[in-house]
Amino acid sequence: MGIIGRAHGRVDDPLSMDAGNVSIANLTLRPEVVWALDADTVADSRSQFSFAPRAICERSIATTRTENCGGGAELGLSSASDDGLSAAEFRIIMDRVGSSNRSSFAVNVEHRF
Structure with missing residues (x-):
């Protein structure tokens, strides 16, 4: 099943688009x-909290050229077991670039046998 496009009384079936080159x-x-959350130094710690401010600039060139800059922040929490065989990490990222709001998160759980 194709996509049907309608504009100004005209119909195109199937709908296609050639964007050319995009950079x-x-x-x-x-x-x-x-x-460090559980020791005096980060090197000795098994549980850590992190903060990372972010500055972002993007440029895209297709049929028009668009440039936007913005920023955001990233928060992270990680922990490892006493024996070092298990680890868990959670990260959340929030950015605003131009008029776009973006957010994402990552969860990583690891266990070595």
Whole structure:
């Protein structure tokens, strides 16, 4: 089943689009600060909290050229077991670039046998 397009009284079946060449560039600056939650130093810690402010600039070139900059933040929480065989990490990212709001999260659980 194809997609049917209607505009100005005309019908196109199946609908197709040729965007030609599209070029996308993205630059992200992301310094990260990590705090130990269960020890005096990060190197000795098995549980850590992290914060990373983000500065982002993007450029896309298709039929028009668009450039947007913005920023956001990333928060993370990670923990490892006493024996080092198990680890878990949770990260949430929130950004605003141009007029676009973006958010994502990641969960990683690892166990070595």
